[in-house]
Amino acid sequence: MPSATQPAPASMYRRTEGLGIWEHKGKVAAVGIGHSPVDRRWDGKPETSVGAYAIVALRNAMKDAGITADQVDGLVMDASTTTGAEWPAGRPLPEEFVKAFKPGANHVDGISSLSTEWIIANMPELAHVKYTQYGPGCMSNCVCVAAQAVGDGKTKVCLVLKAWDNLEGRYGQGGENAEDTIAGRAAFSNPWGPTGPYLWAHMFNEYTKKYGGNHDQMANFVLNETRNGLLFPEGFWAQHRPEVLTKEDYLSSRWIVKPANLYDCDIPITVAVAYVFTTPERAKDMKQKPVYIWNTTATNPRNRGIIQTLDEGQASTDFTGRKLYEGAGIKPSDLSFENMYDGYTLFHQFFLEGLRFAGVQRGEALDFYETADLTIEGPHPVSPSGGNRGSGRTRIWMHTDCIQQIQGRAGARQITGVKPEIGVSGGPMPTSGNFLIWSATPN
Amino acid sequence: MPRPIPVPDELSKPFWDACNERRLVVQNCTACNRMQYPPEKTCLGCGSGKSLAWREVSGRGRVDDYVVVHDSRLRLWQAEQPYNVALIALEEDPGVLFLSNLPGIPVDQVPVGASVQADFEEVTPGQLLLEWRVVSQPQRPAQRKR
Incomplete structure (x- = not known):
């Protein structure tokens, strides 16, 4: 058993410009994909807990790659799993759950957190794992850390895991949001009531004020994401609520934080997803076509005030775009498709413009949404995964979709308008996150 | 409130x-x-x-923007839905921004560009909270499309 796992050190992230081509460009490959079932909420049974789903996803990923567990020597994951509500302090764990699993580093592991200790204790077949690391926050962090780890030679066959639990209670309404008093930095926001998509609703206002346009112009993007999500069999909507969204549905939906409406938000779910990352040499013996990673980057600017401004957000996405292209040695027109984050929909255009995807310049994205063909059949597929909006709140679909599209395994969602050879994904925020470039070839 | x-x-x-x-x-x-x-x-x-x-600082500013919260995660605010949350830009440096509910301004009728003055409201005995009051309307109130 490895010693206590640590968050990845700063040295594992590529944060600045001027670093040149990534030293491991084309020397790390994603091969296997494993998804768990997806549920709206946990029903309290051990077999549907986030821990059980993590195990399912990891085993599915190994099976998909055609490897056995004794070939795996690395595990990169995120310890946090809670999407909406924490397990109440002091509440006993369900007896059946306690009987079903061995404990981990945290007493709520398997229910509302996960540790590498918990995974390895409950997956004895992973006895050969020697390298473990946390990529805190979301799958975007995990995949970038795992790519660097494989490139650095710390692990040759690495499992990459991210899982989410959605316990009872409305999203984000517990903790300090339910308190009568507020301390720390939130004391400078909560007394005035900003909440949910507030920041992005504001930034969308600033954007339309500067460039023109309006909320109605989001419709084609949201409908395209919803369509793609319904073509994603691993996703929540495809499995549980295969509802077709019309433009009228979108335009008449209730506001959450005007100008963000219900369909600009995502739905919290329980799910786990795992990948197998490895070297090109080891990938040759595996079952699926390798998808090569050409670059990773991390963007974490310090913003000036109580809220990120449009200028700060745009500077941040420009910075991310420049770093991605520099490290991969490509230009915007080399991208076959884009899968940047979308939870909330109102900020996706900042990514598109920061990347200059399909030649979209600053202030042009809403017109692009309205007039261009965004579909998988078109020349510039936008968010073919369907993203959080189309498939549920995971911040993961975009990565799975990049791998599947390039492998040619996206099924009914397969891009046909162009040959999907180079894709980009990442998030969570335009203003901060982790991002990477995927390719069909090593160079 | x-x-x-x-x-x-x-x-x-x-x-x-x-x-x-x-x-x-x-x-x-x-x-x-x-x-x-x-x-x-x-x-x-x-x-x-x-x-x-x-x-x-002067306590003078301008309404930079606003949103309207219809579905709040904050328990104490849920009884007030919908409510305005405005951004105030400080006169000395418009890059310094404050949040405000602009008490007295009807929901979704916030005068973007209006001049405002800092004010202080008691939220609990012994603690005042910064708020802002509209002191003059903008020459051309911004029209917000859906």
């Missing part, structure tokens, strides 16, 4: 103490002459941790 009550800490106490004296103060970096709000341990402009001082 019940609001979450701020609990001052070592970093923020000078700000909340000034509120109780009906004064608006923000941090100012004497090294790079840059104001910032909310308070931080270091200057977000030059990184200095030793050059931050509290500076009293």
Whole structure:
């Protein structure tokens, strides 16, 4: 058993410009994909807990790659799993759950957190794992850390895991949001009531004020994401609520934080997803076509005030775009498709413009949404995964979709308008996150 | 209107103490002459941790933008839905932004561009909270499309 796992050190992230081509460009490959079932909420049974789903996803990923567990020597994951509500302090764990699993580093592991200790204790077949690391926050962090780890030679066959639990209670309404008093930095926001998509609703206002346009112009993007999500069999909507969204549905939906409406938000779910990352040499013996990673980057600017401004957000996405292209040695027109984050929909255009995807310049994205063909059949597929909006709140679909599209395994969602050879994904925020470039070839 | 009550800490106490004296103060970096709000341990402009001082400002500003919250995660605010949350740009430096509910302004009728003046409301005995009042309307109120 490895010693206590640590968050990845700063040295594992590529944060600045001027670093040149990534030293491991084309020397790390994603091969296997494993998804768990997806549920709206946990029903309290051990077999549907986030821990059980993590195990399912990891085993599915190994099976998909055609490897056995004794070939795996690395595990990169995120310890946090809670999407909406924490397990109440002091509440006993369900007896059946306690009987079903061995404990981990945290007493709520398997229910509302996960540790590498918990995974390895409950997956004895992973006895050969020697390298473990946390990529805190979301799958975007995990995949970038795992790519660097494989490139650095710390692990040759690495499992990459991210899982989410959605316990009872409305999203984000517990903790300090339910308190009568507020301390720390939130004391400078909560007394005035900003909440949910507030920041992005504001930034969308600033954007339309500067460039023109309006909320109605989001419709084609949201409908395209919803369509793609319904073509994603691993996703929540495809499995549980295969509802077709019309433009009228979108335009008449209730506001959450005007100008963000219900369909600009995502739905919290329980799910786990795992990948197998490895070297090109080891990938040759595996079952699926390798998808090569050409670059990773991390963007974490310090913003000036109580809220990120449009200028700060745009500077941040420009910075991310420049770093991605520099490290991969490509230009915007080399991208076959884009899968940047979308939870909330109102900020996706900042990514598109920061990347200059399909030649979209600053202030042009809403017109692009309205007039261009965004579909998988078109020349510039936008968010073919369907993203959080189309498939549920995971911040993961975009990565799975990049791998599947390039492998040619996206099924009914397969891009046909162009040959999907180079894709980009990442998030969570335009203003901060982790991002990477995927390719069909090593160079 | 019940609001979450701020609990001052070592970093923020000078700000909340000034509120109780009906004064608006923000941090100012004497090294790079840059104001910032909310308070931080270091200057977000030059990184200095030793050059931050509290500076009293005019309390005049302008409504920069607003959103309308219809479905709040904040328990104390849910009874007030829908409600305005405006951004106020400080007169001395419009890059310094504050949140406000602009008491008295009808929902979704916030006069973007209007001049505002800092005010202070009691949220609990012994603690005043910064608020802003519209003092003059903009010449051309912004029309917000859906």
